Amino acid sequence: MRPGFAVHGPGASARIPGGTGEFPVYYKALGTPVGGELVKIAFEEGQMVKAGDLLAEIDPRSYQNALLQAQGTLMQNQAQLKNAQVDVQRYRDLYAQDSIAKQTLDTAEALVLQYQGTVKTNQGAVDDAKLNLEFTKIRAPISGRVGLRQVDVGNLVAANDTTFLAVITQTQPISQQATGVLQSLDNQIDVTTGTLKFKARFDNKDQALFPNQFVNFGNTGTFVYVLDGDKKVKVQPLVVGDTDGDNTVIKEGLKAGDRVVLEGTDRLRDGSEIEVVNDSSEVPTTPTEHLQGKPAAKGRPAPPPARRKGRFMNLSRLFILRPVATTLSMLAIVLAGIIAYRLLPVSALPQVDYLTIRVMTLYPGASPDVMTSAVTAPLERQFGQMPGLTQWRPPALAVRRC
Structure with a gap:
């Protein structure tokens, strides 16, 4: 066998994959708006009934x-x-x-x-x-299968009691999520699985499906993607034999010379177009070895980078394929930034001498009141109107009489 590495091309066709489905059904709990002694039960547990059939009777x-x-x-x-x-x-x-x-x-x-x-x-x-x-006559509101009864003849039944007589489950038709004749789909993605739920409808005439039953559908068993020519792949079921943990015997499904896809299978579907970017000389030598980062064989030039429809691999893919080197590079960049920050030159604030204005006035023979009204008050008004003045200290008055 000659395995290779596949790149999913845009021309691939889509097909719904297999998965697990859930069967939501209609059911009706049998209660009554009246109370009294239960005198008759007219059904067997598990019996199929039709809408309107008499099921029980109260006195x-x-x-x-x-x-x-x-x-x-x-x-x-x-x-x-x-x-x-x-x-x-x-x-x-x-x-x-x-x-x-x-x-x-x-x-x-x-x-x-x-x-x-x-x-x-x-x-x-x-x-x-x-x-x-x-x-007082309890009749089936819908057609379906009656479950286990919760009360017996002679029990007192209360009006609108939470203990129901039994539950009828509709099984024809029945709905199933994910496969079948598509009826509806959900309006949001399930964040836990990353999938979108579909609902389909089945007649269920043979009563093969039951309420709350889980089934598996789609591809079953082990399979691989085998190259069907040079550009497309197909799903090939396998019959596996014994295994020792690392190696498994393939009994049926593959023959010598078949080329199978080893990586990128999560993006493939039956009939997908691919482009092989690694040949048989560059495949892993052990089951735990990956294609990414494997050196080219001696005597051969290094293979070209992985391409998608003629475009070279982008820079982000290089970091994805080298997670260890990417982590070490990030640590080195952070460490270099810390060192450079500590070495940045920082100067102290300069010493600045602010402008100081001093005013001295002489008024021979003036009293303190005259000095305040004639000198101090006008100066305060004038200095208060000066732009940029940040500090003002009232003058000290020195009065000397001659």
Whole structure:
């Protein structure tokens, strides 16, 4: 075999790689908005059911009685309404004959409206009682497979209890991430794996897939990229034999003279275009040795730098291929900077003599008040208006009388 080093070209075709998928499914927890004693269970654990199938029943007797009470109250108020309507008709005839006051007719009509509102309220109570009676029969909300039941016949079931009777899981159809007939894709990259999730849909008619099941798909087993001509590679499955840790026996998949890719395989796909930049004389001699940095064979000129579509290797790739040399160079640059900083010439601040202005005035025969108003105050105002003046010391007054 003659292995080589491959560079992935831009003309390569794309293919979805293998991986692991997860099956998100629809499920429904069986609960009930009414409570009571569980008197019947009509399903077997693991049974396939259809939407609307009867699964369990709660004792309906108390709800039947509540319905009868609501219906009786409704009938009573309906009779009162009918009687009030008959009275209104009589009062209208009497009022037309001017036999009763208008207030009597108005009161009768208001009573009819009152009974009409009561009847509507009673009708709502009857409908609510019928709904509660229907809730005593627990039916499958979706089609799927029933899981393990959590309660038995004779247990008391509370309304909206957190302990469900069972869970129905929809398995037809079923969704799977990553492969299949593409249905949707995620809107962000998974930072833990650096991948984008896809969701596909399967009919699952043979019930081969189950909820929360993980499967492997794509390429299976050991394979290598073999040169198919001079520019493209193909995926070649292998049958491996015994190994001693460093060497492995290849039983099937390769033959003498095949050229396989040793590095850069993470960027390759089946049918990718490549450019071989190392020949068979420059391959590693041991499994732990890499192609990068290996000297050329004696009597041969050094191979040209790795190229991608006719361009020379950039400077950043050189640092990537020489991590130890890059680290030592960075340390040397930092050390040289520290030494140069300590040797930089630094001069002390120069001594500067600042300009000082002294004013002396003589005012023979003047008193201290006169000196302050006639000399000191005008000088302070004038010096305060001078630009650049940073310090001012009031003058000392020396008064001498002659």
